[in-house]
Amino acid sequence: xxxxxxxxxxxxxxxxxxxxxxxxxxxxxxxxxxxxxxxxxxxxxxxxxxxxxxxxxxxxxxxxxxxxxxxxxxxxxxxxxxxxxxxxxxxxxxxxxxxxxxxxxx
Numbered sequence: 001x002x003x004x005x006x007x008x009x010x011x012x013x014x015x016x017x018x019x020x021x022x023x024x025x026x027x028x029x030x031x032x033x034x035x036x037x038x039x040x041x042x043x044x045x046x047x048x049x050x051x052x053x054x055x056x057x058x059x060x061x062x063x064x065x066x067x068x069x070x071x072x073x074x075x076x077x078x079x080x081x082x083x084x085x086x087x088x089x090x091x092x093x094x095x096x097x098x099x100x101x102x103x104x105x106x
Contacts, residue, residue, distance in 0.1 A: 022066070022083045023055040029073040030055075043072050060088065 030040055041051040044065065053059040061069065063081060070080040 021057045022060065022080070022087050023057040025080060025083050026061070026066070026069055026073075027055040029070065029075050033073050035073070040069075040072065044068060060084065 030037070037051050037055075038048045041048040044051065046065075050059070054061050061084070063084060066080045066084050067077040070077040
């Protein structure tokens, strides 16, 4: 999920979009710079399909990949890292809660 700081950052760029996951954040950065998926994928050294998977949250970029992505697009890597780590922790928390619930019901 997006933080208030990130929301303010996007608003300061004049970007009004629904950003719900790290892939959305990175897609918005890419689109704001007018860069195609193919071009960015080439700069990152990955396939366009992998980039698409990141943007659609089917996969998550590593922290070094997210830093490189933000840097190429001229944005602060800390915003991207914060979003990525927070999202991964939220996903882990859901899995832990599910596991606890399963154990409590057994």
